[in-house]
Amino acid sequence: MSAPTAIEAATLRSDRFRLAREGDWRRLETIVGCMESGRLRKLSDDDVLALPALYRTAASSLAVARETSLDAGTIAWLEALVRRAWFQVYGPRQGFARWFGGFVGGGLSKAVRAIWLDVVIAFAVMAAGVLTGWLLVAQDPEWYFSLVPSQLTETRVPGASREVLLKSLGTEDSAGGLTGFAAFLFQNNAGVSILAFALGFAFGIPTLLLLLKEMASLGAMLWLFSSQGLGLEFAAWISVHGTTELLAILLAGAAGLHVGRAMAFPGERAILTATAEAGRRAATVMAGVVLMLVLAALLEAFARQLVGGTADRLLIGGTMLAIWLAYFFAFRRDPEGRVS
């Protein structure tokens, strides 16, 4: 049927209103449908240019229809259409590549600097954890078995001889079997980090407990090795990947704490707003944490098991630490000043 006759035929003014604009609405629906299913190539330049105007037309049609029409079916459809168009017009502008570019090129370090207070707190808690582990085991070596997870102990137990302990810090002859090990380590550590972040939702307290526990086992192992005069060797052994990994866990804990703190002390803002702002900032940090853990696992599996010298190991670990600190705190590029 041709539009003018149909419009004349409609007995209701509100239906005439609808029929006169239906063509534009349908066009908007087609454009939005194409965008939703990712078939952007099917859209002509005209369509793309027309989208904002069509969206505004539909939005004002909706406002008019709400006041003049009692056709519930049409209003519901128009409402859904305007909503869908709104999601496209005001949707995320950047694809993954753009986001990742901004993330690596300044977004991550900016987010880390934004949660500096939480980083300091998490660091203090981790240091306290190492100290606690050390002191507990120094008093009673039995603590060692409850602090250090059993799959890590193997030959590294109190009472083991110096030679056995030194051997456990040794290298592998070839790289065989190490990639698999790296993948496993990454998955494990990423799990712990995500947990540390997620637990921040409970006002951050479980996050701190988790950090304390993880670090206590480090302190216990540190005591074990230094009791046999291998403190420096152990520190070198762990620093190869540890500077990256511990930093990642530190950041994950700080991210969790940041969310927890925002919930406990939202200040002037509404608690939901405060939490959401903190959550988004912390999520950026968490994406960085996962990347750092990939790197840490590779370092742990290859560099640590293949590089044997204490000095070499310390050099690798120290360099990594320096690179990270420089990246987070000295690299102050703002990705296009975009609002995150």
Place this chain on the structure above:
Amino acid sequence: MSSTVMAYDAKRRREVVTPEGVPLTFVVATRGARFGAFLLDYLFLMVGTIAVTLGLAALAGGFSAMEQVEKTGAGEFLMVAFTLFWFLAWNGYFMAFELGPRGATPGKRIAGIRVAARGEMRLTAEAVIARNLLRDIELFLPLILLMVAPTGEAGSAGWAGVLWFLVFMLFPFFNRDALRAGDVVAGTWVVEAPKVRLPDTLSTEGGARGASGVTGATYRFGAAELAVYGEHELQTLERVLRDDRAEALAAVHEAICRKIGWNPGAGDERAFLEAYYAQLRARLEGGMRFGKRKADKFSA
């Protein structure tokens, strides 16, 4: 379709004013729809990851061969691919789909819902990452603890843990927007995004335009006969006409005739109702233009 829902979801409707100044209505998704979408997504994930696992195992020459294969270079590569694939699949599935233009995983799409930023903000990558990182403590930890606690292995600490994590798991039941912990942290919510088709105009059809196609009769109603009903009844009538079920048409036809004191005939219900609908709507919309609204049959 959603017109039928409209009446019942008043509690779940939230208005957001767009930058154009048009109030846009969002309908918060029901917890049932979200749970259904969630189950579907996990089903897809399970089937997908297990299929890939079987594929990798077949490449390695069956599970029994895995033991020896693991020590060779190719076998190791498969193991790495496998470990990373699981991590990526279970953590990336939700993020990748929710970052897409539809803002919904396949399960959510089937359930007709999507993720959106609360208020008039944009949905950003950070928000999607944040809301999905919290899945662990909301679901997996409580489930593990729920399974461990009854065995008594962890003692009363286990039960304390269960209680603690149930708070997270049941979080959506304690706020009116059905936010889960991840939504709170990310500043998102899950809203309905139903597939709606534009229904035909009712006033251009059949009895609304004049004579009935069946009997040739033209139904005209007087002011008093139209004054008995309001907008609520009009929309009920609209629903009945759009559904077009004979017994419903007959029942409504009879009810209206009784109310306005006509003698209900039979056979021409649809034309009668179309005419009544069009004239009632014309009257009510006319009133609307002068700022007079009649919500239902009880209002003046």
